[in-house]
Amino acid sequence: xxxYVNGTYMPEEEATVSIFDRGFVMGDAVYEVTCVLDGxxxxxxxxxxxxxRSLSELEIVCDLTRDDWLEIHRKLIEMNxxxxxxxxxxxxxxxxxxRDFHYPPExxxxxxxxxxxxxxxxxxxxxxxxxxxxxSVPDLRWHRRDIKTVQLLYASMAKMAAEKEGKDDAWFVxxxxxxxxxxxxxxxxxxxxIITRQLSNDILHGITRASVLKMAQEAQxxxxxxxxxxxxxxxxxxxxxxxxxxxxxxxVEVDGxxxxxxxxxxxxxxxxxxxxxESRKSAI
Ligand code: PMP
Numbered sequence: 001x002x003x004y005v006n007g008t009y010m011p012e013e014e015a016t017v018s019i020f021d022r023g024f025v026m027g028d029a030v031y032e033v034t035c036v037l038d039g040x041x042x043x044x045x046x047x048x049x050x051x052x053r054s055l056s057e058l059e060i061v062c063d064l065t066r067d068d069w070l071e072i073h074r075k076l077i078e079m080n081x082x083x084x085x086x087x088x089x090x091x092x093x094x095x096x097x098x099r100d101f102h103y104p105p106e107x108x109x110x111x112x113x114x115x116x117x118x119x120x121x122x123x124x125x126x127x128x129x130x131x132x133x134x135x136s137v138p139d140l141r142w143h144r145r146d147i148k149t150v151q152l153l154y155a156s157m158a159k160m161a162a163e164k165e166g167k168d169d170a171w172f173v174x175x176x177x178x179x180x181x182x183x184x185x186x187x188x189x190x191x192x193x194i195i196t197r198q199l200s201n202d203i204l205h206g207i208t209r210a211s212v213l214k215m216a217q218e219a220q221x222x223x224x225x226x227x228x229x230x231x232x233x234x235x236x237x238x239x240x241x242x243x244x245x246x247x248x249x250x251x252v253e254v255d256g257x258x259x260x261x262x263x264x265x266x267x268x269x270x271x272x273x274x275x276x277x278e279s280r281k282s283a284i
Contacts, residue, residue, distance in 0.1 A: 002079040003115040004072050009079065017111050023092025025099050027151040029111075030054040031090040034073065035244045036082050036116070037123060037276070040283035041073055043244065046207035051089070054148045059103075060093050062110045070284075076116045085119040086245055090150060123247070123276050131252030131264040132168035136230050137161055139172035139179045146201045155182040169241070171254070174202065177227035181241045184249070185209040188228055188259075189238035189267045198225040208242040208275070215274050221267065230255060238265030240272075247279070248272035 023029030096104035158170035250264030
C-alpha cells in the first residue's frame, strides 16, 4: 500500500511517526473514515465538516483545506486501486519532541496520516442479509463522544466482550438508555416509526445517521429522535445500526432476545438499499 504521512506519499513499510507523538502517548488525535464505492468517495463533505469540528473543539490547528484533503484521498484511492473500501484519516496534535501533558507551542505541526483500506464486496456484505447480534454493556466512555477522537479502547473492549459471547457488536447503555453502538448509531422501528437517540455530546454525530434520517423522511417514514431502552429494543419490530463502513446494518438480536421476527426487517432493508444507491450516485 502507498500511504500518506505529513505531505509525502510512501510505501507503508517506510511510514513512521515520532514515539513522542501525542496521538501515540495521549490519544490526542482525531480521525475520519470515508467510504469508497466504485472508486469514489461517499459523503466526503460531511466527513470533512465533522473533521473540522473535531479539530476545532480540541484546538488542533491543521492548515489543509477541503480541496487538499480531497486531492490526498483521491490520489491514495488511485495509487492503491481501491474500488470498494475506505480511506482512514488521522490528525494528531504532533509533538514538540518529548512527552508532556501541556500542548506543544503554537506552530508545532500536527501529524497527518492517511491510508486506504480495500474491502472488495463491502456493499454486498452477506452479514446484512442475515442481520447481526448485539450485547449491551455500560457506557463508560468520556462525555465528549461528539468529538471523533482515536480514544477507542473502550469501544474495542466492548467489541471483544461481544465476540467472547459469540455476538457481533455491543450497544452502550447509560442511565438506562442506549447511547450508541461501539462504532455506529442505533435505531429501533416500532409500528412503522424509526426511533433513534437525539444528537448531543453523548453520541457521535454520524454522517450516515444524518443522511439516513433525511432519506427516511423523504420516503415518508416517520422518525422520532429520543432515547430508548434495551427492553424497548427487544420488543421492537426491527433494529439496525448505521455507519460509514457498514451503511445500514440490520440487528436481529439484543442481549439474547430476538428482535421482531429475528431476521432483517423491511425498513432496515429498504433504507440500506436507498442509502447505498444514493451514496453511489452522489459519490465524488
Ligand atoms: N458512533 C461511533 C462511536 C462511531 O465510532 C461511529 C463510526 N465512526 C459512528 C457512530 C457512525 O458514524 P458515521 O456514520 O459517521 O460513520
